[in-house]
Amino acid sequence: MATLKMTGLPAMRRQHLLAEFSGLKQVCPDGVFVSLTPGDPMLWSGVIFVRQGPYAPAILRFHISFPDTYPQLPPLVTFSTDIFHPLITPLTTYVHTTSDMTDSGGTVSATDEERLPPGGFSLRHGFPAWFGRGARSRQTSGQYVGTPPPLPPRGSHHSTPESKRTAVEESNSPSGLLFAQSEATHTTPNISTYDVLTYLSSTFSDDSVLDSIPLEAAGNPGAWHAWRSRQRGKGRGNPVVDVKGDVKKFEEGGPPGGKGGGLTLPRKPGEWNWEGVWEERVKRGVQGSLSEAVL
Template structure:
């Protein structure tokens, strides 16, 4: 009797990718558009239109390379659009937490290429489970930057498969299969949902500098919200008690004094505690604006095999195209 060897049939999983891509035509995360590379179903080109959230209204290009071991091994997600994001490694440098680089478990977390998107937070089962990720987060220290030469995405090897997953796939019954829909939905959520970024640990960050900048931005937002709430509560209280006003003035003065002492002590802080105030706002604002420029939208994408291109059309032409699409949809309904 011929033995089953499903774990050694990449063609079967290529067919699986094609079926998942066909499913995305019926149900795809909002704002995400995906295209296949002809003759290479394991390489997908995609564009993300961020319609709300902290990175709106950016237009971001990325590619997904699925290894033969997918879905046991994680795909490689690479952004060609330069954007300041906690999960995306910079296009020109590698940045990792010092504890991550010295961690013995880094064999399960290969270094990402320039523009690489870290999936460790969203799918910890691909990287040894949540226990290793939590341990790395507790030991995380200040980030360090290591300059590396730019390399092509195709030259990167797919992440290795953990040794414990060497069993044939038909024998692996305790593993949750991660769909491409879930993958795309998670990627989108890291751009339009602030709470998702809030939950990312430093050990899973692709860009520790952006991680610190985001945390500083969020703390600043919380303080602004607290001040607004306090002022509204005071306005709602009709009282002529000058002592309370004097007390609040003393509180403001104490806050200013604390702020000055914090500023004076920044020179002795660790790199992970540098003054990141305003860094995230400035970098992201410039990055989002650059994604909307004509040279970026309609020029070369920087990916030789990118399958998605934009055309600069007049308003009248766009309305005509929309009308044709509506008529087609009405006819098929």
């Protein structure tokens, strides 16, 4: 019984993170190095040495902050190196939310708790199981951590002795605790820090990973469009995929054109001329990463 209650404690999660970190000393993705913040195992620092692919030979510094509810909720990955990347928000502004845009109609509140900070890395594409308003609401309701349902107020006229007795029995019974832990087991994404680090590395070294990122998962929509333009210029037109990975349609090689003479409407970002933008911005970012004084 005590074991069931202890599994939800932050101290146990810290021990789990320390165990994962020890494992990374033996096996870590190629070119990725991480270290613990002294006295705080929930905050990691890391460096990625990009040895191949479109971002080589960049040296990128990042931090990983793990919430107390990890691994039920995702860690926050932030890059301190300024780099033009479809999944990384610019260091100067908030431009992206990790909320499910298809459910919200694309309208995002300025107080959205899932909003990425400057330099934040979007994990929506690599780990969709961690995201979505439905999952977040279940987290806050206590389903994942096995929190017993609250008892009615003692003086409430809506409560009865029978309802109080039933609630207490259900929350403290072995079957109730086992059910809560079973719920946590089935709803917790089976994702390790090794998986996260491997995915981080692949988004800088593997063209196919960048090609598969949907716009809904992008942390920097401008970089997303610039990358697509770069790929089209190389004859690598890619299907547009939604956040679930389903193919919607194939991208066109040129700007959309309409027949007839109507009013000219402002062009959307996808219709802008992105030619050469990705190459120039990434070149500057890579050069800047190699000249950082901290390295």
